[in-house]
Amino acid sequence: MAQPVVADLVIRNIGELLTMKGVDDPVVAPEAADLGIIKRAEVAVKDRKIFYAGPKDAGGFVVGPQTMIIDAENKVVCPGFVDSHTHAIFAGTREEEFLMRQQGKTYAEIQAAGGGIVKTVRATRMASEEKLRDALKRNIFKLSRYGTTTAEIKSGYGLNTEEEIKLLRVVKEVALDTDILIVPTLLGAHVVPPEYVSRRQKYVELVARDMVPMVHENHLATFVDVYVDEGAFTPDEARQILKAARDYDMPRKLHADEMEDDHGAELAAEMGCVSADHLIWTNEKGMKAMAKAGVIATLMPGTVLSLGHSKFADARAFIAHGVPVALATDYNPGTCMCPNMLLVMALGVLHMKMTAEEVMVAATINGAAAVGRAGDTGSLRPGKDADLLVLDIDSYRELPYRFGENFARYVVAGGGVIKAPKVFKKKYLQES
Ligand SMILES: [Zn+2]
Numbered sequence: 001m002a003q004p005v006v007a008d009l010v011i012r013n014i015g016e017l018l019t020m021k022g023v024d025d026p027v028v029a030p031e032a033a034d035l036g037i038i039k040r041a042e043v044a045v046k047d048r049k050i051f052y053a054g055p056k057d058a059g060g061f062v063v064g065p066q067t068m069i070i071d072a073e074n075k076v077v078c079p080g081f082v083d084s085h086t087h088a089i090f091a092g093t094r095e096e097e098f099l100m101r102q103q104g105k106t107y108a109e110i111q112a113a114g115g116g117i118v119k120t121v122r123a124t125r126m127a128s129e130e131k132l133r134d135a136l137k138r139n140i141f142k143l144s145r146y147g148t149t150t151a152e153i154k155s156g157y158g159l160n161t162e163e164e165i166k167l168l169r170v171v172k173e174v175a176l177d178t179d180i181l182i183v184p185t186l187l188g189a190h191v192v193p194p195e196y197v198s199r200r201q202k203y204v205e206l207v208a209r210d211m212v213p214m215v216h217e218n219h220l221a222t223f224v225d226v227y228v229d230e231g232a233f234t235p236d237e238a239r240q241i242l243k244a245a246r247d248y249d250m251p252r253k254l255h256a257d258e259m260e261d262d263h264g265a266e267l268a269a270e271m272g273c274v275s276a277d278h279l280i281w282t283n284e285k286g287m288k289a290m291a292k293a294g295v296i297a298t299l300m301p302g303t304v305l306s307l308g309h310s311k312f313a314d315a316r317a318f319i320a321h322g323v324p325v326a327l328a329t330d331y332n333p334g335t336c337m338c339p340n341m342l343l344v345m346a347l348g349v350l351h352m353k354m355t356a357e358e359v360m361v362a363a364t365i366n367g368a369a370a371v372g373r374a375g376d377t378g379s380l381r382p383g384k385d386a387d388l389l390v391l392d393i394d395s396y397r398e399l400p401y402r403f404g405e406n407f408a409r410y411v412v413a414g415g416g417v418i419k420a421p422k423v424f425k426k427k428y429l430q431e432s
Helices: 095-102 107-112 117-126 129-145 161-175 194-217 235-247 264-270 284-293 301-307 315-320 341-352 356-363 365-370 426-431
Strands: 005-018 037-046 049-055 061-071 076-079 081-083 148-154 181-189 223-227 252-256 275-278 296-299 325-327 388-391 408-413
Touching: 005 049, 005 408, 081 365, 095 107, 117 161, 129 148, 129 161, 129 408, 148 365, 148 408, 161 181, 161 194, 181 194, 181 235, 194 235, 223 235, 235 252, 235 264, 252 264, 264 275, 264 284, 284 315, 296 315, 296 365, 301 341, 315 325, 315 341, 325 341, 325 356, 325 365, 341 356, 356 365
Parallel strands: 005 061, 005 076, 081 148, 148 181, 181 223, 223 252, 252 275, 275 296, 296 325
Antiparallel strands: 005 037, 037 049, 076 388, 388 408
């Protein structure tokens, strides 16, 4: 007879287990039944993978002296959140610009006062790799404290080959040393750096012909992303870079339609992007093109809130057109210094009229699909990564209602409960 499996970690007394039916594909318009809810459940983890997620006492595993046991106290357990869009590697802060914006100052006035993306680029280029590494570790811990167990992280504050490679190298180094899954993205085309303003095409060529091949050759990023916007790149410029990424078989993303309708959604569909992100101003034609091409809409209401704007992306229209919606923080020092996926989900309900079921799939399986990892995470079934949250609520339907509170009681990833990295001093550890 085969030896029974001794679990490494067991979560007992789960009141409401959200398995998302263990699916590996994005979901467009979920109903409660699609969340695969099991009452009075338990989960067992073996070798960093889910061994069992189902009704209690039916798992076929045993508990040994080394098994870690978490008592969920009849609360909710769900898949760890996937934050599919962050700019979490940077140096410095931009609170002055945030405050000026709220006082009604224009972007030109902010730039004249030394603010804008260029401020972060300057600080990031000056920072040592060690300083960037510590800052990134802190940022990843901030994301994970609110339940994020997978995070996409973009470069984009280096803006020349050497500096972009430096950022991605630091991301890779930290990714190998952290419990959550990190998906790196090259965003060499974030904005045109000051030294190339009078010769934009040269910079586009630098990204397409220098950065993309080098990043591909050195396995430094999974995705290539381009920022299409009035202050960044035109659709034609973006197409050149996305084509280069396609030539190297690198999957693609696009910052699209954030400040105006620049037909970014259509470009994302044309270039076979995995996701198009922001999408505040996307028109119906763009939505239809995305639905047809299977592009995921990554919406980031925290950025709209942080910019003090009132127009949010039309999540209802994307869903009506059959486009899967993912939610992300856009965590970055300029337009959204908020690492909190729980709050982003609440904003999805409050400002984009999403349902409690829609924000749950948007933060889990759809986010996982947006980073190409839906086979590994985003839902709970045997064999998938053990990325799990114990939330201190009785039903997932309380999640948006309790906005602003961090009720992620346990965040499980990489085989155990996430703890603060060593870069934090003891005091911070006690507070957390
Ligand atoms: Zn972004």
